Amino acid sequence: MNQVIEPITVAGDFISVSLIVWRRFKRPMPGLVEQVFDTNPGLADLGHFLPVGTVFNLPIPTPREPVILDPIKLW
Numbered sequence: 001m002n003q004v005i006e007p008i009t010v011a012g013d014f015i016s017v018s019l020i021v022w023r024r025f026k027r028p029m030p031g032l033v034e035q036v037f038d039t040n041p042g043l044a045d046l047g048h049f050l051p052v053g054t055v056f057n058l059p060i061p062t063p064r065e066p067v068i069l070d071p072i073k074l075w
Helices: 017-025 032-039
Strands: 004-009 055-060
Touching: 017 032, 017 055, 032 055
Parallel strands: none
Antiparallel strands: 004 055
C-alpha cells in the first residue's frame, strides 16, 4: 500500500500535532494524530507543543471509494 506523506515544518510557537492536523484537514480525523506519532519516532518526546523548526512527516489518508446502495422500493 502506497501512503502519501507530506513534510511539515513547525513555523510558530504553541503548535501541537493535533492543531496541525486540524488546520490541514479542517475536520476531525480519528486516529491520525496517533498515526503521526507512529510514523515519526521520537516526535512525542518533544512535548505537547513542538519546537519551532521541527520537521516531521504527516501521513495523508487515502479516500475510500463511496459505497453505492441500491434504492429500496416501498411500493
